[in-house]
Amino acid sequence: MDMEKIEQGFLLMIENIKSIAREQNTDFYDAFVEQNAAFLQAKLDKPTDVALSVLTASNQKLSQLHLTKKEWQKLFQFVLLKGAQVAPMQPNHAFTPDSIGALFHFIIETLHPKKDIRVLEMGSGLGNLAEFLLVNTTKNIEYVGFEVDDLLLDLAASMSEIIGLQATFMQVDGVQSQLLAPVDVVISDLPIGFYPDDALAQTFFVGQKQGHTFAHHLMIEQAMKYLKESGFAVFLAPADLLTSVQAETLKNWMVEQAHLAAVITLPEQLFKQAAKSIYVFKKSKSTRATFVYPLENLNDQKDIHALMTAFQSHFDA
CATH class of the missing domain: 3.40.50.150 (Vaccinia Virus protein VP39)
Known part of the structure; x- marks a missing residue:
C-alpha cells in the first residue's frame, strides 16, 4: 500500500466532509455519505449540486490517485477513526x-x-x-x-x-x-x-x-x-x-x-x-x-x- 497516497486521499476526503457538513448543517456521518455519493456521481460525470459547488475539484484529485482496493479500505478506516473522534458512535x-x-x-x-x-x-x-x-x-x-x-x-x-x-x-x-x-x-x-x-x-x-x-x-x-x-x-x-x-x-x-x-x-x-x-x-x-x-x-x-x-x-x- 502507498501510505502517502492514502494520506493525500484522507485529507481531500476530510475537507470535503467538513465542507458538506457546513453547507448542509449536518453531522459528520451524513456528510460522509454525501461525499461518497458526490464522488461516485463525479466519476459518472453527473455531479450533484453539492459536488458542483464545492467538491468537484477535490474529487477529481481523489480519483486521480488511482487507489487500489486495499488502499481505499485503509483510507475509509482512517476517515471512520476521525469520525469517532468528532462524533463517537455507540459501541x-x-x-x-x-x-x-x-x-x-x-x-x-x-x-x-x-x-x-x-x-x-x-x-x-x-x-x-x-x-x-x-x-x-x-x-x-x-x-x-x-x-x-x-x-x-x-x-x-x-x-x-x-x-x-x-x-x-x-x-x-x-x-x-x-x-x-x-x-x-x-x-x-x-x-x-x-x-x-x-x-x-x-x-x-x-x-x-x-x-x-x-x-x-x-x-x-x-x-x-x-x-x-x-x-x-x-x-x-x-x-x-x-x-x-x-x-x-x-x-x-x-x-x-x-x-x-x-x-x-x-x-x-x-x-x-x-x-x-x-x-x-x-x-x-x-x-x-x-x-x-x-x-x-x-x-x-x-x-x-x-x-x-x-x-x-x-x-x-
Missing part, C-alpha cells in the same frame, strides 16, 4: 478491527475449501468486516449484509461501491426471518444487548419466558436457519456467552441445532467494554471436541502463527 456501531477480520478470513479460508461461497453477514454495520474479507479473499464470494440502521447501511454500501466490491446490503433486522437462499457461511460481529420485542423473542428456542432476551442469542439461533447443512457461522461475541445468566437456554438449543466447533478467546485489552471471543458454530450434530485457543496477543506474529497451526491441525485431523 455496537463501531467498526470491526482488521485484526479480527484477519482471523475471520483465516477461519473461512480454512474451513471452506471450495472456490465459490455464499456469505451472509448479520448486522453488517459500517461494512469494515465485509470489506476486509472481500478485498483479501482468494474465493468468489457472493456476499449479502443485513443491517437495520439506515445510516450504517448507506455508509457501508457507498464505501463498498467506491472500493469496487461485489456486495449486497439490505435493510433488515437480523432477528426477523427473511426469505434467502441457503448460505455456506454466516458471519457477525454480534450486537450486544437486549432485543426490544419480547413477543417475537419468545418464538425462539432461546427466547426468555420472562423479561428481555439477549439479541445476540436470537441472532445466533436465526443464523442457523440460513445455513446449508454442515455450513458454519463465525461470530464475535461476549467472552461469557456460555456462562451468562441466559447461557443455559442457549446451550440447550445447541444440543439439537449446532455444534460448537471452536472458541478463540481474545485479549481483554482489545475491547473498551466487556471481553469478547470468536465462536465457530457448525450446523450439524457432532461429538468432536471443541477447539479452544487462548490468543494472548493479536500483534504477536508467533502467537498468531501458533493459533493457525493448531487450528489447521485440529480440523485436518
Whole structure:
C-alpha cells in the first residue's frame, strides 16, 4: 500500500466532509455519505449540486490517485477513526478491527475449501468486516449484509461501491426471518444487548419466558436457519456467552441445532467494554471436541502463527 497516497486521499476526503457538513448543517456521518455519493456521481460525470459547488475539484484529485482496493479500505478506516473522534458512535456501531477480520478470513479460508461461497453477514454495520474479507479473499464470494440502521447501511454500501466490491446490503433486522437462499457461511460481529420485542423473542428456542432476551442469542439461533447443512457461522461475541445468566437456554438449543466447533478467546485489552471471543458454530450434530485457543496477543506474529497451526491441525485431523 502507498501510505502517502492514502494520506493525500484522507485529507481531500476530510475537507470535503467538513465542507458538506457546513453547507448542509449536518453531522459528520451524513456528510460522509454525501461525499461518497458526490464522488461516485463525479466519476459518472453527473455531479450533484453539492459536488458542483464545492467538491468537484477535490474529487477529481481523489480519483486521480488511482487507489487500489486495499488502499481505499485503509483510507475509509482512517476517515471512520476521525469520525469517532468528532462524533463517537455507540459501541455496537463501531467498526470491526482488521485484526479480527484477519482471523475471520483465516477461519473461512480454512474451513471452506471450495472456490465459490455464499456469505451472509448479520448486522453488517459500517461494512469494515465485509470489506476486509472481500478485498483479501482468494474465493468468489457472493456476499449479502443485513443491517437495520439506515445510516450504517448507506455508509457501508457507498464505501463498498467506491472500493469496487461485489456486495449486497439490505435493510433488515437480523432477528426477523427473511426469505434467502441457503448460505455456506454466516458471519457477525454480534450486537450486544437486549432485543426490544419480547413477543417475537419468545418464538425462539432461546427466547426468555420472562423479561428481555439477549439479541445476540436470537441472532445466533436465526443464523442457523440460513445455513446449508454442515455450513458454519463465525461470530464475535461476549467472552461469557456460555456462562451468562441466559447461557443455559442457549446451550440447550445447541444440543439439537449446532455444534460448537471452536472458541478463540481474545485479549481483554482489545475491547473498551466487556471481553469478547470468536465462536465457530457448525450446523450439524457432532461429538468432536471443541477447539479452544487462548490468543494472548493479536500483534504477536508467533502467537498468531501458533493459533493457525493448531487450528489447521485440529480440523485436518
